[in-house]
Amino acid sequence: MNSDFRILGLLLALAMIVFYYRHSIKNILATPKESFLLSIPIIFMGVLFYIFFKSKGF
Numbered sequence: 001m002n003s004d005f006r007i008l009g010l011l012l013a014l015a016m017i018v019f020y021y022r023h024s025i026k027n028i029l030a031t032p033k034e035s036f037l038l039s040i041p042i043i044f045m046g047v048l049f050y051i052f053f054k055s056k057g058f
Contacts, residue, residue: 009053
């Protein structure tokens with residue numbers, strides 16, 4: 001039961017990141033060369049979420 005909540009929490013966190021950065025993600029997919037700098041905050045947020053969930057014991 002606990003692992004189900006972990007998976008659900010990770011999916012919701014991923015959905016929040018994608019929803020918040022959807023404009024940047026569209027730009028990266030349309031013009032990857034010019035939008036490389038826009039991808040850095042997205043990657044950074046992913047790393048922060050990973051560290052946060054690891055430190056909380058997920």
